Amino acid sequence: MSQGSAIVWVNGAFGAGKTSTARELQALIPGSTVFDPESVGAYLAHLLPPEEFAAVADFQDLVAWRRLVPETAAALLAQLPGTLIVPMTLLREDYRDEIFGALAARRIGVHHLLLHLEETILRKRIEGDDAEGRAAQWRLDHIDAYRRARGWLAQDAVAVDTAELTPAQAAARILEVVRSGTARCRIVQDPVSTRDTLAAAVLFFDDQDRVLLVDPVYKPGWEFPGGVVEEGEAPTAAAVREVAEELGFRLDPARLRLLVTDWEPHRGPRSGGLRLVFDGGRLTDRQRADLILPDAELRAWRFVSEAESAELLPLNKCKRLAAALRARAAGEQHYLEAGASDPF
Structure with missing residues (x-):
């Protein structure tokens, strides 16, 4: 050994x-x-x-x-x-x-x-x-x-x-x-954070306005593409970096539009802090065909309707997605706390 x-x-x-x-x-x-x-x-x-x-x-x-x-x-x-x-x-x-x-x-x-x-x-x-x-x-x-x-x-x-x-x-x-070494699990994961974090997620859509979710290998349930913003990094730069790492294509930061800012209370490891959700626009047939997932992080991707997402996402992310879809439809930006637009 x-x-x-x-x-x-x-x-x-x-x-x-x-x-x-x-x-x-x-x-x-x-x-x-x-x-x-x-x-x-x-x-x-x-x-x-x-x-x-x-x-x-x-x-x-x-x-x-x-x-x-x-x-x-x-x-x-x-x-x-x-x-x-x-x-x-x-x-x-x-x-x-x-x-x-x-x-x-x-x-x-x-x-x-x-x-x-x-x-x-x-x-x-x-x-x-x-x-x-x-x-x-x-x-x-x-x-x-x-x-x-x-x-x-x-x-x-x-x-x-x-x-x-x-x-x-x-x-x-x-x-x-x-x-x-052939049996070693190739899971890529950052150390558990003990502090609140800033994270950026990007929503991509297909022609039916279904949203893209990815399936991480290191935790149960599905996720939005994106991740934690590194120290000194701009949220849009983090979004571009995470999309390149997770989906294999270069995202034009000019396409990003902020939909939701959600403050998430700290409930345990990897939770707590500000969560930004950006609209990344619709993916073309070519972009969908060229998606490349990193084996050590993601095992699958799929487009889902809002109703289907309820079976795949935890409740806090379901609330965040619902608010993001409303903001996208109205051309607005929404601020949330713990997934609620009215924290009081």
């Missing part, structure tokens, strides 16, 4: 052998530590009111779990620098974005490995396991979820087929992959 702290995330279906493989991997990496995020779920089961915990089908659905896992991992690496081995099934892409993005914001590299078994072999292994019946049945019930997740997992993780491998052999194979 190279110098510096990093995480080896061992993913896979429930029953794929992650825990036993992680123990073998720990023996191969001097000074490494195993962190099982299930312990965070067990802690929350004792900490949260019973009705709060019972309201979710899986502890991964708890916001607290998804926030505490990267925080705990970072704290462990601060205490025990080196390699942190995390054996944990992670089948929802948005949860992966949230957790891995939080780690990337702390400059913690993640190597994403997937222990893979064909479904028939996986079922036989689970059914032949010594685990009590309820645990085995729970694993079988989640095979469908693993099958549905295989599409995005194949793009994000390096798979290690363990059908013919012992846990020790699987661990040795994982170590080879980690040393090669």
Whole structure:
């Protein structure tokens, strides 16, 4: 292993052998530590009111779990620098974005490995396991979820087929992959800011007046093109820079027209400060065909109607978009606080 702290995330279906493989991997990496995020779920089961915990089908659905896992991992690496081995099934892409993005914001590299078994072999292994019946049945019930997740997992993780491998052999194979660097997630993310920030977003439209959204790899949900204004940088210059980095084309700053200024209260990392929304105009067919997304930041783009955006954007950005569309239609500029035009 190279110098510096990093995480080896061992993913896979429930029953794929992650825990036993992680123990073998720990023996191969001097000074490494195993962190099982299930312990965070067990802690929350004792900490949260019973009705709060019972309201979710899986502890991964708890916001607290998804926030505490990267925080705990970072704290462990601060205490025990080196390699942190995390054996944990992670089948929802948005949860992966949230957790891995939080780690990337702390400059913690993640190597994403997937222990893979064909479904028939996986079922036989689970059914032949010594685990009590309820645990085995729970694993079988989640095979469908693993099958549905295989599409995005194949793009994000390096798979290690363990059908013919012992846990020790699987661990040795994982170590080879980690040393090669091919499993390292290429997430580009700035450190978490503890201060309010100034950010500039640009709205682009198609011929149907649908707005362009992009899907970041480092956090759940969709976003407007744009980003944080750097120290000493003009907001329009930041908008031009971010569009070039995210969409791959040079934006004429003369095309930009300010639609909305929104003051966002500080609710946690990466939130808080002034948010400027500019109108970037309509994209031509040629511009749409030439869009180039950076693999380490964005995985997709699409044009959506205002109604469709409600399914993709958080509430604060939905409010901001609605105000921007009203301002664009009226040829005005709107000032908001926390997404509201009347803060009182």
